[in-house]
Amino acid sequence: MKRFDEIKDLxxxxxxxxxxxxxxxxxxxxxxxxxxxxxxxxxxQDIRVEVQEKKNTKHEA
Structure with a gap:
């Protein structure tokens, strides 16, 4: 949720x-x-990449 807070603050x-x-x-x-x-x-864009990487990591496990 830290990233979401960064967006709100910005x-x-x-x-x-x-x-x-x-x-x-x-x-x-x-x-x-x-x-x-x-x-x-x-x-x-950074968040999108992070989410995709997290999804891919869980999918592979």
Whole structure:
């Protein structure tokens, strides 16, 4: 569940920048949102790989 908590924390940390970008059209906040979303994408991919490896290991045993 640690990985899930990492995703939640990352999303919550981006909330203010989402508001600044979409409501106030702050371009710098948009850059931070894009960076954060890239981190989220990478984290999600890492989790996908981890889950698949765990599934494969149990399937082989």
């Amino acid at each position: 999303l919550l940390s981006l909330e203010a920048d989402f508001q600044k970008f979409y409501e106030k059209e702050n371009q710098a906040a948009g850059t931070r949102v894009r960076k954060g979303m890239q981190e989220l994408k990478n984290l999600a």
